[in-house]
Amino acid sequence: MNTENPLFIYNTLTRRKEVFEPLHAPFVGMYVCGPTVYGEPHLGHARPAIVFDLLFRYLKFLGYKVRYVRNITDVGHLEHDADEGEDKIAKKARIEQLEPMEVAQYYMDAYHDAMDKLNVLRPSIEPRASGHIIEQIEIVRQILDKGYAYISEGSVYFDVPKFDHDFGYGKLSGRVLEELFANTRTLDGQEEKHHPADFALWKKAAPEHIMRWPSPWSDGFPGWHVECSAMSTKYLGKQFDIHGGGMDLMFPHHESEICQSRIANGEPSAKYWIHNNMITINGQKMGKSLGNFITLNEFFNGSHKDKEGKEMLEQPYSPMTIRFFILQAHYRSTVDFSNEALQSAQKGFDKLMQAYRTLQGLKPSGSDSADVESIYQKCLEAMNDDLNSAMVIAELFELTKLINSVKDGHATLTEAGIRRCREIFQTFAFDILGLKDESASDHQEVINQLMQMVLNIRQKAKNEKNWAVSDQIRDQLQEIGIAVKDGKEGATWEFK
RNA sequence: GGUACCGUGGCCGAGUGGCUUAGGCACUGGUCUGCAAAACCAGGUACAGCGGUUCGACUCCGCUCGGUACCUCCA
DSSP states (O other), X not given: XXXXXXXXXXXXXXTEEEEOOOTBTTEEEEEEOOOBOSSOOBHHHHHHHXXXXXXXXXXXXXXXXXEEEEXXXXXXXXXXXXSTTOBHHHHHHHHHTOOHHHHHHHHHHHHHHHHHHTTOOOOSBOOBGGGGHHHHHHHHHHHHHTTSEEEETTEEEEOHHHHHHHHOSOTXXXXXXXXXXXXXXXXXXXXTOSSTTOXXXXXXXXXXXXXXXXXXXXXXXXXXXXXXXXXHHHHHOSSEEEEEEEGGGIIIIIHHHHHHHHHHHSSOOEEEEEEEXXXXXXXXXXXXXXXXXXXXXXXXXXXXXXXXSOBOOSSOOOHHHHHHHHHTSOTTSOEEEOHHHHHHXXXXXXXXXXXXXXXXXXXXXXXXXXXXXXXXXXXXXXXXBTOOHXXXXXXXXXXXXXXXXXXXXXXXXXXXXXXXXXXXXXXXXXXXXXXXXXXXXXXXXXHHHHHHHHHHHHHHHHHTTOHHXXXXXXXXXXXXXXXXXXXXXXXXXXXX
């Protein structure tokens, strides 16, 4: 929409930054792989949700009408370690004596709750795989009709070698079919498949499998990748603009989706493939077996015991600290979580929010001693350069420094300049980065007046050089979490 | 072993073929203050290693070392 200053975005498919041009401006269709709802929402869920929330918000800021679809996977997940052949959700249901949909509902609610706290906007449509079995069966049927799939023992598999021959396989992940399985030892008993690269479109359910649906081929359940092809096509059309997800999904999930959609729809599906990088904790990948599998609520509460029962989190970290920390890194870089890094993020974020509050009480001058507009432009350029939120935050700190300098009398801003600072904060910090001031509350106005009263009393004591009383007020406020700061124009306060 | 990506100062984390001292946190000195805190000013530490291309590379190429994700089934 902005032709002289367009948005560039990195497309995994071409491995370069490309100008973003929607197929049908001003409309944008975006599909992002959502969570499998069989466990508590954890740190690994936060990054893709926040990254694509950033993109969603920015596209809307640019004036696009975005339909953002993010699926909920609530069927057919098998445990990859123990209990082979049993659905992840079904297993949880059996152990907890629950209906499978009850399990899915519980964890879906937990996911929503955590995402709300992180100020992640809800997508336009959030379709569930279990609600689209008919559409998935239809996709499988189409692929069979076109000759790119075969039936084996009641299951249906995609014929990868045939696809590779006709269209080329592995473009997204840079894999070559011949090399992919060249070193593979023949030790598995997957006799049903013609080629090791073939993947399931429909799986016949074993007798103990709880979640099952009838189909032309067997009572069973859809293959993992089919749901995304089915639901993206249903809600965004055969061709749409953006397909997103974590880098871990590039292969085989997205590669398989490309195969299915290409055959079923007769044309390539997504124009831009966007992948966020992964998260590590103290330099290690997050995994249940490593004992560093931290849920979001554990972060918010500040309690997580590792394998030896040692506390890993030195303190609670608020949702905005997590969000700010993630946005301080570029989405295609790995980001490493540690207490030290989170604590510095928290302090930085507090400083930013404090500056915004300071801004509200700034006294205007006759001239601007700094170029506020250039900060706005730099923020815009940073976002247009493949969503460089880290750079935007750096610019917001430049703004912070300016605001504090004005407060200290080392710089000046006009009425208009102050208004512009407020707009930049609103636009970039709140609207686009999706940050929010967590210390604001419903009773803020009452608290403000209450605090003003307390500070007035303290000022009176100070005027009388009654340090005992003035220090007592300050120290006791400190104890209940309020910091008092004396300045030239009287004292101010903030929540610690 | 294959594929993709990465290795930046005490920590986190941007960036570019020849002024970014990016930015945050921590640290040091100063201003301010009854004392503090905050804020402001000033300061230091850097581009994993080794070669090559170039007038010049942290940025391009190669190798080495180190790290992350994915890689026979399934989602």
